[in-house]
Amino acid sequence: MRTGLVLLALILLPTFAPGAAHAAPRASEPVYDYAKAVRETVWVDIGRDGDGDGRADRVAADIVRPSEPTSRVPVIMDASPYYSCCGRGNESELKSYDGAGKPVKFPLFYDNYFVPRGYAVVLVDLAGTNRSAGCADVGGASDVGSARKVVDWLNGRATGYSAKTGGSAVTASWSTGNVGMIGKSYDGTIANGVAATGVAGLKTIVPIAAISSWYDYYRSDGATFGFNPDGLARTVEARNGGQNCTAQNQALAAGATANGDYGPLWADRDYVTRAGNVRASVLLSHGVNDLNVKTIHFGQWWNALNVEKKIWLAQTGHVDPFDYRRADWVDLLHRWFDHYLLGIDNGVQNGPQASVERQPDQWADQSAYPAAGAIATTLRPGPSGTLGTAPTSGTASFTDNPSLGEDTWVTNPGSAALSYSTGALTSDVQVSGTTSVTVTATPGTSSARVSALLVDLGPATIRNFAGSGEGIKTGTTENCWGSSTSGDDACYRITSADVKKVSYTILSRGWADLANYASLAQERPLTPGTAYTMTFRLASTDHIVPRGHALALIIGGTDGSFIRGPAQPGRVTLDLARTSASVPIAGVVPAATTHPALDTSAFVPSAGRADLR
Template sequence: MVSGILAVLLSGTVAPAAAAPAGSEPVYDYAKAVRETVWVDIGRDGDGDGRSDRVAADIVRPGEVTSGVPVIMDASPYYSCCGRGNESELKTYDSAGKPVKFPLFYDNYFVPRGYAVVQVDLAGTNRSAGCADVGGPSDVDSARKVVDWLNGRATGYSAKTGGSAVTAGWSSGNVGMIGKSYDGTIANGVAATGVAGLKTIVPISAISSWYDYYRSDGATFGFNPDGLARTVEARNGGQNCSAQNQALAAGATANGDYGPLWAARDYAANARNVRASVLLSHGVNDLNVKTIHFGQWWDALTVEKKIWLSQTGHVDPFDYRRADWVDLLHRWFDHYLLGVDNGVQNGPQASVERQPDQWADQARYPAVNAVATTLRPGAGGTLGTAASSGTASFTDNPNVGEDTWVTSPGSAALTYSTGTLTSDLQVSGTSSVTVTATPGTSSARVSALLVDLGAATIRNFGGSGEGIKTGTAENCWGSSTSGDDACYRITSADVKKVSYTILSRGWADLANYASLSQERPLTPGTAYTMTFRLASTDHIVPRGHALALIIGGTDGSFIRGPAQPGRVTLDLARTSVSVPLLGIPPAATTHPARDTAAFVPSAGRADLR
């Protein structure tokens, strides 16, 4: 249905009457925009003070329009503690508490085009009551209830406590959620509730299951959600969140078992409820929110969707492909929130960065005709589809990690290679490794890498900018006021030359061989079979390079080691990797793709901004 905003634009009341615009135009005065805060009751008492928590929704909307306004929402815990965007912008307020600075460019660009921008402080953060529960029901309800309020189904107030009821009569009820990292994660979580009125989401480098952020198939990354909760609550005084934080600490058990706390934060498991379209962006070298998150979410979605995959780490596309991203967002929101028939949903589904700043459109993700191909390690260090036999052993050394495994593994890891490829080989999708391993002690970790062995120039995703360099010059995206400018520093690709590229990783605790919900004791000398996933990707291993599988124990770059590291022996006849391939490796044969729906998630690093 065409909203009131588009009707105004098409009527000629504000826009020139000569021709109907193809989409929203910047015809509203940003300086005259309404700026206000509404506190929305989320129906929970997370801080135990006997009152239902209210979350602060800071709103900026066109002053010329009183009805039919679509909403772009970013719900975040970072508006006062950590900042948003490459320049770590924080919200600011005037002496009366009215919002002045809205971080990021969304308000500057979209409010003049007839949109409202709503930035929600998650419960327990900035000016909201309650406590953060790190992706749990309170976090999700902080945003979902604001969607409800924008559609007349929840109650908003003029103050954090007391005050008078406020309605959103100006809203069309059409909401699009956007955000990077934690913010995009909340968009995923709200979409998984199927809430009415949420028309689209734009998750950028977002989590789809919090188990996979803190754990990986039984292995642990060494940090827990209660630490993140304390960080985002730090600047919101007056609330006692100790009980909630203790619950987070207790629920995130020291082992890597998948339990009730994680199940309550597993959005991928509820992706069938998603009704909103999805525009997804992720860096294939994101070592913070690892790429298994976008892969499992994408595979589970049944709605209209598009995806951008960059070579960066944890970076917003505004900072590596700015003009194209803003244009795409504009057309995407116009289509799904205003009903503009601009065809943005058509055409190639994926856009993938093949080399720094060199992008290729792809009809689908995973690539059309990519087939799960079983590759087997051979006793001579080969990797192919032929049956294998024999055994091979490594000695777990938690003090070394992936780069050492590739360059000088010693006895800590085993390397198997296809040898030099005679044609390009594309890895597109989510791989999985099956090992049959005999531990020498009562505890064991198993980790695996897929590696492109060959020289390349890539984005320096391990650098301080995770693949970008930030300059001093700026360009501007929308209108500015004295307190909220639309100008941002221009970035460029940070590149480096490498002799190998790790394109996918995975980690597991062998004690979870039978169940991710309950680890089992290991008996030294007994063989155990376990399958675990490697992170999703889309990567072309070029002709002249080799594709390698490396298997070791504790990847010290990421996971914690076992209580008793020891020698682990692989049965090569029952060890393999299933890789979604487009192209045929030497002597390859293929089989139907493995059903990954039964596998429960992988991955994470501590800084989630």
């Protein structure tokens, strides 16, 4: 018997990689048996009755954790509305259960890889989705509370049960209380929202292509993208019968006013304003060509955070780094969670703050984001089509045509947009951060939109972010990341870069309703013939415009690729002396240039759109 106990101790002791005698552990090791892991569901009371059935809503937390006798373990959590309706990851994996309702399939590789290394993985169904009671509220108190209350339960501050209704109380006696939240898109958004509550026990978050303010997902400085949160709520609730979410969905529809104003519904879902509450470290990833969760989301969130943080910026669209830089990403996640959840001093928090994809599969580390040396530089459009730092004068006009979009504006703008260019640059210029554009515009009608683009004019090979894979191609062979069971394998199809040659690159975009010139909270009527000054944001980025290329600023009315047009599209005149762009630039842009008219004959359109998943 004594020999057996010694053998068991030898099996369980090396939870971390062994080093020299008495050396501190440097990495967790896969010493736990994944096949024997505990798989269970706990329903956590979130203290709300979102579906109005007279009972407090309980959300389902599916758990997989080591079964061996051990000390308590930390938790990696992914809270999502998509576990039954839409799927997670590049292969759209769904949860599955056995005949008794015990969880079998945990989407993504987190359980396969981390449970053998001494972690629990908890996948939470947001209220109103899959096996949870209640209703989804698209980033509001119900969604965020669904995950926060599970963090509380893992720390002994909330009540969990063995069933959706009734059942017995269950405690998380196996949990250290240290939680790291991770997820892409909606899931990463919930991680942002929970972190913004300042909840104790949440040690780190890994938001991937995540929303930081739901207003900026559905609206942009007063302009509207043409879709609303109640539609998303109905989509994620569709697979969860039995609850009545009519009232909640009507509240979403009513709160998301059609005019694009920033009101109470959006304020409740604006995590940026509460970023000061964040205590967790942040490992952030985003595609700089994400036309779904647009890049303003990572830029404003990043700038508002005052915690330990790192960032990856890819050339992709709405894609998880597991599917464009897999081995490096898994290694980084391993070290990140080891450090912040297990307390291993592995130095992951040190070194370069940012890693940026400059060309497909070619990455460069930089000490900071925005790049060190990037300075807000005022660029001014000139009446002859120039763009530089010198003051200008004069006026220029465009006629709003909502049927045209950004690629036409670059290749053949006609009268629908105004194009200004630096001419060929004599040295590289890096645009790193968030640009803002100020216009002084005189509308010819009582309603007007204003949109702007920053464009790198010159040939390049980029990821085909407008393609079906948003910059990746999915192969047929697989590689494996962790342990497998018959119901939950750790193997995923290998991806590669989908590349495309282009003659220009749109590196930043922004849109506004001129009627919100004085306030985003309330639009004001416009008087034709009266000049209005408005500043609006372009999307955050990190992009190098090479020597020999030109940097262009294009200003027009309704960018039909993205926003809805005004009630009365018309002619808009810009006062060039009071129109400019504040661009975060490392490098030198000429004060003014004289260059021939831009030849757009060889330019090929390259944009596209995606959905939230």
